[in-house]
Amino acid sequence: MPIPIVNYLALEPQPHLVAQQCTACKAKVFGRHNACPNCFALDFTEVDVPTTGVLKTFTIVHHDAKGVPVPYCAAVIDCGGMTVMGNIIGVDPDPEIITRGMEVQLKTYSLGNDAEGVEAIGFGFEPV
Amino acid sequence: MTENVWILGIHMTPFGKRADKDVLDLAAEAALAALKDAGVTMRDMQVMGYGNLRGQTSGQSLQKQIGQTGIPSYNVSNACATGSTAMRAVMMSIKSGESDMGIAVGVEKLYGAGLLTGNDVGSGPETWTPKGRNGAIKNLDGYIGTSGMAGLFAQIGMAYNNSDPRANFELFARISEKSHSHSTLNPNAAYQNKMSLEQIMNDPMIAYPHTRSMCSANCDGAAAAVLVSESKLRTLSLEQQRRAVKISASVLASDPWTEAAQEFPDVSTVTRNAAIKAYELAGVGPQDMNLVELHDCFAAAELVHYDNLQLCEPGGAIDFFNSGATWRDGKTPVNVSGGLQSKGHPIAATGIANIWEVATHLRNEAGPRQIEGAKVGMAHVIGLGSSCTVHILEKSSL
Numbered sequence: 001m002p003i004p005i006v007n008y009l010a011l012e013p014q015p016h017l018v019a020q021q022c023t024a025c026k027a028k029v030f031g032r033h034n035a036c037p038n039c040f041a042l043d044f045t046e047v048d049v050p051t052t053g054v055l056k057t058f059t060i061v062h063h064d065a066k067g068v069p070v071p072y073c074a075a076v077i078d079c080g081g082m083t084v085m086g087n088i089i090g091v092d093p094d095p096e097i098i099t100r101g102m103e104v105q106l107k108t109y110s111l112g113n114d115a116e117g118v119e120a121i122g123f124g125f126e127p128v
Numbered sequence: 129m130t131e132n133v134w135i136l137g138i139h140m141t142p143f144g145k146r147a148d149k150d151v152l153d154l155a156a157e158a159a160l161a162a163l164k165d166a167g168v169t170m171r172d173m174q175v176m177g178y179g180n181l182r183g184q185t186s187g188q189s190l191q192k193q194i195g196q197t198g199i200p201s202y203n204v205s206n207a208c209a210t211g212s213t214a215m216r217a218v219m220m221s222i223k224s225g226e227s228d229m230g231i232a233v234g235v236e237k238l239y240g241a242g243l244l245t246g247n248d249v250g251s252g253p254e255t256w257t258p259k260g261r262n263g264a265i266k267n268l269d270g271y272i273g274t275s276g277m278a279g280l281f282a283q284i285g286m287a288y289n290n291s292d293p294r295a296n297f298e299l300f301a302r303i304s305e306k307s308h309s310h311s312t313l314n315p316n317a318a319y320q321n322k323m324s325l326e327q328i329m330n331d332p333m334i335a336y337p338h339t340r341s342m343c344s345a346n347c348d349g350a351a352a353a354v355l356v357s358e359s360k361l362r363t364l365s366l367e368q369q370r371r372a373v374k375i376s377a378s379v380l381a382s383d384p385w386t387e388a389a390q391e392f393p394d395v396s397t398v399t400r401n402a403a404i405k406a407y408e409l410a411g412v413g414p415q416d417m418n419l420v421e422l423h424d425c426f427a428a429a430e431l432v433h434y435d436n437l438q439l440c441e442p443g444g445a446i447d448f449f450n451s452g453a454t455w456r457d458g459k460t461p462v463n464v465s466g467g468l469q470s471k472g473h474p475i476a477a478t479g480i481a482n483i484w485e486v487a488t489h490l491r492n493e494a495g496p497r498q499i500e501g502a503k504v505g506m507a508h509v510i511g512l513g514s515s516c517t518v519h520i521l522e523k524s525s526l
């Protein structure tokens with residue numbers, strides 16, 4: 001069984017992101033929370049996040065810590081009202097190609113196998 | 129009514145490469161000079177606020193170098209707002225009536241530090257093991273967006289006003305051009321050389337659209353302020369009263385809930401909220417500001433803060449900058465010190481250093497870079513994560 005890069009990436013039946021939604025105020029967050037940061041209620045349910053969205057803003061990172069492959073395009077995407085962070089993949093990280101307002105689609109890719117042969121799956125967004 | 133609090137003395141060390149000084153040397157240099165400027169000694173201090181993020185020193189270690197009188201030290205850590213938060217701790221002590229004079233110190237040695245988020249992520253884990261609240265199996269930098277600050281602030285700037293396409297590389301580089309022009313008049317700035325738009329745009333790209341000279345400069349430095357209650361100030365000499373600077377508003381805020389900010393840092397709402405409260409407390413408006421030092425940790429940040437601090441019409445920051453308003457001869461001079469991109473940004477010192485800059489103009493002591501007739505000014509600092517301080521300062525009328 002492959003393992004996702006983060007626990008909010010679900011691989012089945014089709015790859016998609018999963019948010020925690022506050023049962024009281026409907027606020028959505030990623031990752032484990034002790035209480036709702038908006039209304040302080042304690043209960044969450046899981047909701048699927050749309051796999052398509054609009055690119056709101058981006059940067060192209062050329063200088064990063066040793067061990068991080070550069071250049072890459074980091075972006076903020078609005079997926080049906082939920083703000084998502086992710087890289088723009090499948091195109092050159094070039095500001096002539098990547099533009100604000102562009103429609104993008106979630107895509108997964110292999111991050112390789114670990115020492116025990118388990119494959120990890122990453123995600124990014126590709127222009128539609 | 130609680131007491132008004134005033135700045136009695138304040139100092140900023142030269143910023144830059146200070147290889148011959150350790151953290152405590154720099155802190156002592158700033159503190160002793162601020163005390164001298166105030167005309168008082170450690171004997172008069174009843175409280176200390178201290179900030180040093182990366183040197184692991186404390187107010188107590190500074191006291192061992194400049195005077196151990198047993199006073200409490202609030203050792204604070206609040207990202208880039210550390211210095212101004214330390215100052216606010218002293219201010220709250222005076223407002224509460226527990227003390228009538230105190231000193232705040234912010235210091236950092238950062239020259240040559242590189243990326244503050246780390247310069248090496250290592251070779252990664254042997255086996256994929258989910259860790260933390262997101263169950264991440266590896267360092268996410270470069271895989272799910274960037275954790276580097278030049279890239280985060282690039283995205284904040286490129287999102288300005290519903291992702292206005294005019295918020296682009298050239299615009300941000302022109303903002304840096306202003307910084308690197310203003311700094312030529314500041315003998316305390318780390319980088320005092322003028323840089324042309326072309327030089328800035330052709331500098332090594334860190335995170336598009338930020339080249340190296342559009343990023344805050346890592347450097348060494350310290351700043352310190354001696355604060356006093358108004359009633360105590362009135363017992364001091366006329367010269368001390370004349371040079372004192374009134375703190376008309378001091379606001380500290382954290383980022384409130386917004387759905388978008390759960391994933392991506394929001395430095396705008398917190399700044400907007402702090403500014404609204406500061407104007408209200410001081411009873412003045414943005415149009416009254418004779419100068420503003422705002423947190424231009426990266427060129428793109430300056431643009432969004434014109435709007436967040438209400439220096440321009442809502443959504444009007446690009447036109448505002450293009451009108452020339454924020455150059456030193458403009459309507460609202462912004463970062464006449466050269467800002468963090470050229471004056472430099474020794475993180476825990478910056479919160480007090482920005483206040484020093486504004487106070488120095490209000491005292492009419494800024495030399496060749498003096499903004500003539502400055503009576504009211506603002507100092508703004510952001511700590512990513514996010515915290516914000518806004519101070520409004522006024523020239524003495526005592």
Ligand SMILES: CC(C)(COP(=O)(O)OP(=O)(O)OC[C@H]1O[C@@H](n2cnc3c(N)ncnc32)[C@H](O)[C@@H]1OP(=O)(O)O)[C@@H](O)C(=O)NCCC(=O)NCCS
Nearest residue numbers: 240242243244277319334340341343344345346425469470
């Ligand atoms: C941009 C950055 C990565 C460059 O780091 P670096 O590659 O280690 O570069 P250095 O700091 O060693 O600078 C090398 C040269 O570039 C030039 N330079 C660097 N920054 C400059 C600036 N802001 N303006 C003008 N020149 C600059 C100088 O000539 C410097 O030479 P010097 O050390 O002899 O003075 C780093 O400064 C940075 O990350 N800055 C942001 C820090 C930050 O995040 N602060 C908190 C903000 S919220």
Ligand SMILES: [Zn+2]
Nearest residue numbers: 022025036039
């Ligand atoms: Zn809720």
